[in-house]
Amino acid sequence: MVEYPNLKELYNEIMRCYRCGLCRVSCPVFKYSGTESWNARGRLILLRALSDNNLHVSDSLIDRIYSCSLCRECEVLCPPGVNVSGIIKVAREELVKNGLAPPEEQREMQKNILQAGNILGKSIQPLNTLLGPTIDSLPDSSPNLVYSGCVLLYSYTQIAQATLGNIKNAKYDYTVLKEGEKCCGGFLKMIGYREAFDSYSRIQLELFTKREINQLITVCPMCYSTFKHDYPQKLEVKHTVLLYNELLDEGKIVFNRPLNAKVAFHDSCHLGRYSGIFEEPRKLIENVPGIKLVELSKSKKSSNCCGGTIRVPYAQIRSKMSEWIIEDASQVGAEYLVTACPSCFHNLYSSSIMMDCNVKIITLEELVGYATSQLPKIPLYK
Numbered sequence: 001m002v003e004y005p006n007l008k009e010l011y012n013e014i015m016r017c018y019r020c021g022l023c024r025v026s027c028p029v030f031k032y033s034g035t036e037s038w039n040a041r042g043r044l045i046l047l048r049a050l051s052d053n054n055l056h057v058s059d060s061l062i063d064r065i066y067s068c069s070l071c072r073e074c075e076v077l078c079p080p081g082v083n084v085s086g087i088i089k090v091a092r093e094e095l096v097k098n099g100l101a102p103p104e105e106q107r108e109m110q111k112n113i114l115q116a117g118n119i120l121g122k123s124i125q126p127l128n129t130l131l132g133p134t135i136d137s138l139p140d141s142s143p144n145l146v147y148s149g150c151v152l153l154y155s156y157t158q159i160a161q162a163t164l165g166n167i168k169n170a171k172y173d174y175t176v177l178k179e180g181e182k183c184c185g186g187f188l189k190m191i192g193y194r195e196a197f198d199s200y201s202r203i204q205l206e207l208f209t210k211r212e213i214n215q216l217i218t219v220c221p222m223c224y225s226t227f228k229h230d231y232p233q234k235l236e237v238k239h240t241v242l243l244y245n246e247l248l249d250e251g252k253i254v255f256n257r258p259l260n261a262k263v264a265f266h267d268s269c270h271l272g273r274y275s276g277i278f279e280e281p282r283k284l285i286e287n288v289p290g291i292k293l294v295e296l297s298k299s300k301k302s303s304n305c306c307g308g309t310i311r312v313p314y315a316q317i318r319s320k321m322s323e324w325i326i327e328d329a330s331q332v333g334a335e336y337l338v339t340a341c342p343s344c345f346h347n348l349y350s351s352s353i354m355m356d357c358n359v360k361i362i363t364l365e366e367l368v369g370y371a372t373s374q375l376p377k378i379p380l381y382k
């Protein structure tokens, strides 16, 4: 993604919007609110007025800048290809630099990452206390480091265990940070703490260098995108979806257990629009015997965002955004909705409409675990 070192360049990018309003069709926050200032075009109009000194920073303006989920759905349809999410990020950085943002709840998130090392503010724990004694049998060093990410380590350890089981079964050489993982820091940059992110990521990089790690293998697409695109030094990063594809091609992963079901895949923003990984998860799913892959009405580049990035403080918008995805899956007749993103999984799984629909949510990690017979049964989340 293009970054803007100076505000004049940013202003020129804002001016590329010719106000056609096509982004109204795709912006999920606009769909929720029906209000132009919560749409890409409206947000750009506000930022132009701010740059022209025709507008003061107010709580409403901060709300419009922070309610954008940075999903980039608008950019897919935008005829001149305005970098809306890039502009919003820089606007947030400017507001933070001047002490005017972010909203209180996100300041808390920043404190949690910088002080505790994760967005939840939990104290860092050795991975054997979270994932069990198998961690102790891993080598102390390996060129490949599997990074589970905060959501799995602190909320869904069984999925992190499924991942490690998949990789171990394929006899792939790897280890983990046994002493405990720190958050990738991606949220710091998203909410405007650019300087804090830069120093945080340098410290993380030093740790990876000291450990002589050649490649990070991430389960979380936001970790993947952050390590790959935002860290100051290039890192070899692979999402587990890509690793599983390689292992499948090499015959090291074999799907020997069928799942006779209609399955849809939900493209997360960070794996899809941010990283261009669309076909690989579908290839894995289609290789499981018995599965009929069906597409959501909004998939691949046009997929719906689950709203996870604005969960705090816009919980209601996030809930609606997740519901639209589940409703879509139900309408196309999917029995399972698979995601390769722990955060999307959390938002979909915890949606209140899950109680009343026939769709089951699972992660790709668990589908691979089930289809290779590593997991005893298909996990059921309802």
Ligand code: SF4
Pocket: 016, 017, 018, 019, 020, 021, 022, 023, 024, 040, 041, 044, 074, 077, 078, 079, 080, 081, 082, 084
């Ligand atoms: S689609 Fe692009 S050019 Fe059109 S109004 Fe939206 S941001 Fe502006």
Ligand code: SF4
Pocket: 026, 027, 028, 029, 030, 038, 039, 040, 043, 067, 068, 069, 070, 071, 072, 073, 074, 075, 084, 085
């Ligand atoms: S990035 Fe997403 S939420 Fe933000 S303006 Fe574009 S479509 Fe709307």
